[in-house]
């Protein structure tokens with residue numbers, strides 16, 4: 001397995017409070033690494049740390065984030081800016097607010113290519129066309145503003161932005177929490193399909209084990225800044241060792257019950 | 267559309283056309299002295315009468331509109347440039363940068379602006395270019411605060427954070443992402459400032475610190491008119507109204523824009 005990024009012994013404090021405690025997570029090419037835990041467990045901070053974008057108040061006590069042999073926590077701002085969005089990109093929970101309200105969505109995707117790639121106008125247009133087809137949006141959508149699009153469409157735009165420069169790693173921070181269930185599934189299927197074609201690694205953050213079940217290869221369960229359980233999805237799901245993991249798994253609405261209440265069309 | 271904006275725009279567009287086509291609209295040379303036609307009241311030949319040297323007031327005012335409008339626009343462009351850059355830096359970076367810039371703004375606020383402008387002009391020598399620059403250089407403080415406040419709230423928005431995560435540089439985030447979202451109040455404030463700048467220029471010219479005689483401006487026409495106010499009313503009334511209407515129009519556009527652009531006010535009217 002091709003290890004793309006490794007978070008090693010990461011410990012982060014806010015003042016005296018330890019919010020990430022000795023966390024070890026690796027991301028592999030072609031695999032989805034899920035980070036699961038309830039609200040406030042430190043998932044987002046772990047993801048932001050790997051881009052060296054922790055809030056100013058955060059104190060990195062120890063640890064490193066290795067990407068291409070470099071420690072992301074140590075390299076210069078100019079260097080890391082070239083990595084962000086190009087080699088490691090991120091998709092957020094709220095697609096609507098993550099887009100600039102006064103900029104056409106096509107221009108927002110275009111900006112990624114303009115700042116990270118040195119390409120000519122016709123190549124640019126070609127790549128944009130390709131991106132819209134990858135995320136299954138019509139090209140006219142690009143000429144609209146975020147408020148004219150649905151949540152699912154906005155999330156597709158975000159994914160197109162994130163994928164625009166062919167990143168090695170895609171971080172998704174609860175990418176479907178703000179969407180309704182059918183749209184959720186569409187987006188997740190789309191992401192998996194694109195991943196199969198491009199072989200990038202995904203760090204997938206969620207609090208929902210039913211999404212883990214759909215998406216993940218490897219699972220890390222996080223609680224109060226500590227990873228309490230790690231392993232391959234099957235192992236964690238079928239034989240959870242930690243009580244907290246069992247508790248989270250119990251929160252999945254059982255499929256049988258759900259089917260009775262609202263039949264899922266597939 | 268908003269009535270105030272329409273009224274204001276009609277007046278200002280009219281003014282701009284007059285200023286642009288001044289040589290065709292003014293039938294007489296604004297500088298030509300005619301001792302046989304001193305202080306003549308308005309007539310067909312002299313729509314707005316003549317002044318104490320027999321010059322045609324209408325032509326002088328037509329040329330004066332060029333001064334007023336260009337001072338208004340250029341001074342505000344200068345203050346926009348300074349106000350937006352400093353306010354943007356201040357609001358975006360916060361911390362020490364903000365501290366220094368805000369002290370500067372406070373210093374600007376401490377001076378009574380008009381007297382500061384008078385002082386500098388006296389020092390540099392009166393000329394219309396100096397007037398534009400000095401008004402611009404002294405009137406950015408309010409805009410700077412406004413832009414800073416907008417940036418302070420906008421920089422916390424998700425789309426700014428997301429741009430940062432995607433490797434967009436600070437400069438680009440400030441000017442391509444945040445600024446366009448902060449423009450609504452800037453438009454309002456800039457429009458109001460144009461009126462203010464025109465008023466200051468008129469006052470300076472009135473005091474002899476702006477446009478120098480014999481070149482006409484609304485302010486210096488008033489100066490020569492004030493000595494003959496008792497019997498040559500046209501020398502004060504016409505330029506006075508010209509200043510009034512122009513400034514009023516800019517203010518109406520500004521207020522109208524505020525109403526149209528401010529979502530809170532829009533809600534209230536519903």
Ligand SMILES: Nc1ncnc2c1ncn2[C@@H]1O[C@H](COP(=O)(O)OP(=O)(O)OP(=O)(O)O)[C@@H](O)[C@H]1O
Pocket residue numbers: 014019037038039040041042043044045046055057207
């Ligand atoms: N800027 C900050 N200052 C102080 N504490 C913070 C800050 N940001 C996050 N925290 C704390 O760090 C902890 C972890 O936050 P984080 O955002 O990583 O949680 P999360 O697992 O992503 O939760 P959620 O599911 O709600 O997104 C929380 O307890 C939060 O209170």
Ligand SMILES: [Mg+2]
Pocket residue numbers: 043044045173
């Ligand atoms: Mg989070």
